[in-house]
Ligand code: SF4
């Protein structure tokens with residue numbers, strides 16, 4: 679079990695800055711936790727790719743959705759995996775009103791600040807999961 | 814009336830998410846550029862995973878619009894998922910068809926010049942296809 683990784687699945691929602699924020703947050707976590715965090719293409723799950731379904735079932739899985747439609751969470755569940763943690767960008771945005779993602783391509787300074795805040799929280803939860811596993 | 818409805822119809826562009834590959838980011842950026850700058854009045858989109866997470870209305874997308882799918886690689890996730898859950902696509906574009914051996918493709922965000930050039934070529938290809946489809950639909 680030691681080499682289990684965290685597969686972070688953002689929704690990447692194309693029509694909304696919060697979708698881009700979910701994607702950028704995923705890349706930030708992977709940058710902060712190289713070797714421990716990876717991602718997978720959500721579209722591969724949606725299209726039913728067997729290798730990707732196995733990857734998320736064999737590892738820890740974290741979903742990161744832009745909005746309450748919870749696409750990453752629902753697509754992951756549809757593949758038989760209950761994510762170890764799931765988050766929604768809108769909730770963080772509501773709690774941090776001074777950090778507003780602006781565009782769909784470039785989320786701007788506010789969006790980047792939000793990415794830092796969310797990734798910090800998720801990394802701390804990942805550490806907690808690993809600690810619990812050791813107990 | 815029927816003629817007006819046809820003329821108002823929009824082309825759907827569905828991009829793969831491609832989080833795990835630079836080509837996925839290119840696909841997404843090319844799609845956004847076509848949607849928001851090149852063909853803002855002729856196109857619409859949907860978040861691909863909504864085919865599973867959304868309702869019946871979301872799954873009707875390909876029945877309500879002719880759809881161009883834009884994929885990062887030969888796995889063609891956007892095309893496969895659209896055809897599995899929503900309906901046949903009018904055209905499928907694969908970003909890898911635009912990449913030359915000399916191109917340096919490595920970034921999932923903050924694209925380099927090669928990656929930006931390819932995104933722009935893909936946007937042009939999408940725009941041409943949109944014109945094509947609308948011309949045929951409105952004949
Ligand atoms: S969770 Fe919301 S933003 Fe993300 S893909 Fe789904 S509909 Fe789009």
Ligand code: SF4
Nearest residue numbers: 719829831885886890
């Ligand atoms: S088509 Fe390729 S890049 Fe796009 S989601 Fe599928 S595997 Fe990822």
